[in-house]
Amino acid sequence: MGSLVKTHKGAVLYGAQDLRIEDCITTTPEDHQVQIRVRATGICGTDMHYFQNGRNGIYVVKEPLILGHEAAGEISAVGKNVTEFKIGDRVLMEPQRPCEKCVVCRRGRYNLCDRMKFSGSASCYPVVQGSLQQFYNHAASFVYRLPDNVSFVEGALVEPLAVALHAVRRSGVETGQSVLILGAGAVGLLCAGAAKIAGASSVNIVDIDEGKLNFALGESRTDFAARIADETLAQPGFGLVDVVFECTGADTCMNIAIQCATKGGKVVMVGLGTPVQSLNIGLAGVHEVDLLGIWRYANTFPTAIELLRTGQIDLKPMITHTFDLEKAADSLKFTLSRPDNLVKCVITCK
Ligand SMILES: [Zn+2]
Ligand SMILES: [Zn+2]
Structure with a gap:
């Protein structure tokens, strides 16, 4: 361990809407770690919930x-x-640290590891601190080089792109297939891009605003989902699709997704919605629609980086807002207000 002098700034969350910029202790990286001078951190739904x-x-x-x-x-x-990195290397990090020893890890599905440590998360105790600070230590085996033509701000968006790639891989989208994305947030847009690269011939996106999902008087959840699905499918260029990516997590959207899948199609659960929902399993059953769970990603960071290096995906248009670390609380409040023009907010450190 290094000295315990507080020598860098971090954005520390104490509770609901109580985020303070504080001095933090800069520790020497452990033997297997690197220390990253953080330049950019993307803000996503998980951070907003916290x-x-x-x-x-x-x-x-x-x-x-x-x-x-x-x-x-x-x-x-x-x-x-650590031999593979040197001071000054431009990098990005994969925030997962699985045990790398258990059966699921050895099967390559390390995202499902029971002993997962995830950055900036209270999911294990002690908590794993995240990257909204000037210096951050991370296992070198989960750090990747940032190509010269990719900025730090774009590099921060590799993580949500990794989510989208994992979802598209799990879906098995094939050349010429049709895709519908529910939800036009960052992950929805990235799923659309990744599905096109995988060969989908038609990719439609519908933005589903949870606030606008109003039930008609006396309408059941199933009827409601059927009506929204009918309205969606009736738009020009839309129709039943081979694969639906449900990226909203909004209640009833899984049912809309099931209604929009063709017979033998798939619904990929990208958005995490209400844990226990009433689903139209009858329809999924008789139409042989596969429901696929998605939990983060495994082995998709290298592909995501390669897609950026080769220009197959352009993340720049998605970065609609940037804030300095000192203004982290403002940026989270701003994101919480859900302005129309917001796709992705990134916090930068000079
Ligand atoms: Zn995220
Ligand atoms: Zn494991």
């Missing part, structure tokens, strides 16, 4: 938590067993 409510689902912020798990920066120190 900020808004002081919790993300069942995970409550009980001790001060530094948010942030979508990060890029420069190597500022290396642990003594």
